[in-house]
């Protein structure tokens with residue numbers, strides 16, 4: 001799909017508290033196949049050691065322009081190991097934005113920036129007051145006027161514990177910006193995707209519930225991969241032990257009825273939904289009247305009354321024009337059951353996985369799936385990590401197979 005194979009990138013790291021996040025960016029760039037050379041300012045070195053970056057990039061890190069060894073000329077130190085295709089400054093301090101906008105070249109990174117004519121992306125991270133400072137605003141305007149890309153930082157809690165705009169942009173935002181530099185098509189740009197994930201909990205009394213073994217990993221992996229393809233993602237999630245996906249509209253729910261309510265609110269508000277992935281393992285039976293007080297260990301048997309849960313996916317098909325993708329977790333007769341579910345519930349695709357296969361289905365980090373489409377196509381994705389399976393499923397569906 002989209003990758004940055006053999007692209008040569010200079011990653012300049014400057015002295016922000018978010019400098020450690022550049023390690024993850026570097027890891028993802030390498031995973032996408034890019035060659036990356038890192039340069040760091042002296043302030044950046046106060047936050048993260050160069051060893052992390054040299055180990056992750058496989059190249060020495062450029063930290064100074066003046067010769068450190070006898071017999072070397074200064075110029076060698078700005079000679080890069082690779083011919084560059086693009087430059088990323090991440091995190092970019094207020095200081096480097098100001099220097100780059102004004103042609104100041106007084107250290108390694110600013111000197112490199114003054115030399116490099118390649119497309120340059122700045123990913124700022126700073127205190128919200130620094131971001132709102134008139135000089136920073138002018139610097140950003142000037143850089144943009146000069147054709148540089150300055151990504152707006154995110155809003156949220158800053159290292160200073162203040163709320164505001166200034167957080168380091170998410171890795172997928174920076175990677176997508178780089179892809180656009182290389183004119184790589186983001187197939188889900190401006191597309192709205194709704195994903196449900198995780199289990200639901202049905203309360204028996206105030207301290208007990210019944211649930212299922214869904215970990216949410218498949219749905220969360222789809223959310224991350226959809227972000228990498230440029231989508232706007234909303235994730236309605238049951239209780240899971242996974243960090244929220246950055247830059248995704250997260251809606252946390254507990255019960256099947258909560259999930260039904262949030263789905264309806266979203267569908268009624270958002271009229272242009274392109275794809276809905278119903279990955280959550282919702283209950284088939286709910287407890288309509290949970291006990292108000294904790295049930296005591298008194299009687300020799302306990303009867304709990306269940307009633308059939310609403311069929312969330314079936315309810316959706318008449319309410320939206322979005323492409324509907326369902327998941328079927330089976331233990332036997334998988335293909336037959338999955339295809340029946342697809343046709344009974346009027347789905348465009350169904351993804352079959354098995355609960356009784358080693359390393360697949362619930363709870364695991366890996367999965368083996370078979371996708372069927374309404375049009376009659378079928379494709380198996382062999383046992384692989386859930387993030388890779390998610391990318392392959394998205395590719396299959398986007399390309400209308």
Ligand SMILES: Cc1cc2nc3c(=O)[nH]c(=O)nc-3n(C[C@H](O)[C@H](O)[C@H](O)COP(=O)(O)O)c2cc1C
Nearest residue numbers: 014015016017041043044093094095096125126127
């Ligand atoms: C703990 C700490 C955190 C800092 N975080 C940031 C930051 O997030 N963004 C920023 O623009 N400056 C930040 N600074 C200030 C810069 O490190 C300082 O302006 C420095 O001169 C930047 O140098 P450089 O742009 O050459 O890396 C921070 C300073 C300290 C001591």
